[in-house]
Amino acid sequence: MSFTLDLCKFIDLPKIHDPRGNLTFIEGNQHVPFDIQRVYYLYDVPGGSERGGHAHKALHQLIIAMSGSFDVVLDDGKDKKRFHLNRSYNGLYVCPMIWRELDNFSSGSVCMVLASNRYEEGDYYRDYAEFMRARWKA
Numbered sequence: 001m002s003f004t005l006d007l008c009k010f011i012d013l014p015k016i017h018d019p020r021g022n023l024t025f026i027e028g029n030q031h032v033p034f035d036i037q038r039v040y041y042l043y044d045v046p047g048g049s050e051r052g053g054h055a056h057k058a059l060h061q062l063i064i065a066m067s068g069s070f071d072v073v074l075d076d077g078k079d080k081k082r083f084h085l086n087r088s089y090n091g092l093y094v095c096p097m098i099w100r101e102l103d104n105f106s107s108g109s110v111c112m113v114l115a116s117n118r119y120e121e122g123d124y125y126r127d128y129a130e131f132m133r134a135r136w137k138a
């Protein structure tokens with residue numbers, strides 16, 4: 001299977017409306033197309049910061065703006081697209097082999113990421129040229 005930008009899409013998550021406050025839930029392999037092995041989040045992000053700047057060899061992820069907003073720029077080596085995330089009931093699915101950059105964080109924003117595997121440095125491409133070489137080989 002070749003992992004390209006067109007596979008990366010917003011996923012509408014279930015939302016239980018309630019006058020006491022809304023509730024959203026996410027089940028692995030049900031609302032996201034992978035088993036959830038890890039959750040991490042970015043917070044206290046200073047204005048003007050940029051995060052990401054890497055790709056993953058095999059990791060599937062769902063990125064959610066739990067609070068505030070930010071942008072995610074995805075690049076499959078051929079096409080590039082900017083997504084604006086600002087809803088906690090909407091997640092951006094990112095398949096493997098996609099270079100990602102996160103920027104434009106609003107103050108107080110929280111970026112939560114659900115991931116298909118535990119942290120493994122060997123799963124990263126941190127060098128864009130190396131990522132591009134791997135993409136064109138695939």
Ligand code: TYD
Pocket residue numbers: 038040042050051052053054118119
């Ligand atoms: P990194 O993935 O480069 O962050 P970002 O993409 O948000 O800029 O991770 C930053 C540091 O945190 C790096 O040293 C690896 C470490 N880290 C873990 O130890 N476990 C994790 O689950 C993640 C995502 C990062």
